[in-house]
Amino acid sequence: MPDYDLIAILGPTASGKTPFAAALAAELHTEIISADSRQIYRGMDLGTGKDLADYTVCGKQIPYHLIDIADPGYKYNVFEYQRDFLTAYEAIRQKGCLPIVCGGTGMYLESVLKGYKLLPVPENPELRARLSGKSLEELTEILKTYKSLHNTTDVDTAKRAIRAIEIEEHYARTPVDERSFPALKSLVIGVDIDRELRREKITRRLHQRLEEGMVDEVRQLLAQGIRPDDLIYYGLEYKYLTLYTIGELNYQEMFGQLETAIHQFAKRQMTWFRGMERRGFTIHWMDARLPMAEKIAFVKARLDGI
Incomplete structure (x- = not known):
């Protein structure tokens, strides 16, 4: 069996990577480290798509790390992510588990998979x-x-x-100072979703999250004293919902521009992941439409070197 230090699961938004990572973690009795640049913020839940219910599998809570660790308005950076990733990674390894890092922020993923010195x-x-x-x-x-x-x-x-x-x-x-960062032998799994299916899921999720209160979430953050510019800084949902909330966009403009921006974001994510392959990463792509049991078998076969 190849002796891996880490499993990485990556994919564009709406690819279903989080529920898959949780199911895999349940199968392997391990924990998940998030690689999402916006899910680190407390109170930014619907807009970042935390979907924390995904971390409960068959009634079992899967431990996760690097979610809800900073206050909104704070400018968290890649250096801090490397530091916090290592803390979580070492804690999981000390339990004798194989950590899973899961997310769609390419720079966060690449910074720990390659061990960039930042x-x-x-x-x-x-x-x-x-x-x-x-x-x-x-x-x-x-x-x-x-x-x-x-x-x-x-x-x-x-x-x-x-x-x-x-x-x-x-x-x-x-x-850049030479500072230690472990060279990790990582099995990298990409969740590959058909472009049209991805677009359909993005639009459906956007409607759902708006119905669940995403506008109210932004209003609450503003009411807590977060400046509009600080929310706009985070982009995507927080940019367009803030512009709507402060009256610079009407609802139809907000929805249309946000929907387009999320589609463009998913496309840029895939461009980043393809770039990772050009930079020497081996990504084992897996069809997002596979049943969960087949997805888990896909990973376990590669862990076994098959």
């Missing part, structure tokens, strides 16, 4: 002032001039693009 990046007020008047399109073009590992998948607002440029500029000017 540094915390402070704010650069001068750079921020210089970029403050530029459009998202202009900022995206600037970001493309940097040859680095940082993800542009979630950069769908000017504020996020400026932060991404700030990170790139810091790394370009600051030598």
Whole structure:
């Protein structure tokens, strides 16, 4: 049997990777580490698609990590994710279990699968002032001039693009310390969902989450004192629902623009994962439509080297 240190499950939004990871964790008697850049925030539940009920399998609660660990408004970063991932990973390994990392944030996944050596990046007020008047399109073009590992998948607002440029500029000017990060032998499983099925599920989930109170969730966050700009920073649901809540979009505009943005986001996720393959990762792609038992058998066969 190949001696793996970690199982990684990745896939675009609406691919069903979380319920699959939970079912696999139940089968292997292990725990899950989330790799989602927005599910770390408390109170941001419907908009980030936490679906915490997915972590209960046949009445058993599957332990999960790196969900609900930061307050909304905080700017969590990849350096912190590496640090927190290692803490969770080592705790699971000490129990004699094979950890599962599951998510769709490509940079988070790649940073731990490859063990990139990262540094915390402070704010650069001068750079921020210089970029403050530029459009998202202009900022995206600037970001493309940097040859680095940082993800542009979630950069769908000017504020996020400026932060991404700030990170790139810091790394370009600051030598990265050699710091230990374990070289993990990982079995990487990709959940492959047909494009039309993915689009159908995205639209259905968006209707469902709006019916479940996603607008009220945003209103509650604003009522707690979170600034609109800070919610818009997180992009996707929080960007468009905030714009609707503060009156800058009507409901139809909000829904249409958000639906399009989520479809585009899922496409960018797949582009990132295909890029991982070009960068040397072996991803074992599995059809999202397979029955759960067949999905689990798919992984177990590869754990056995079949």
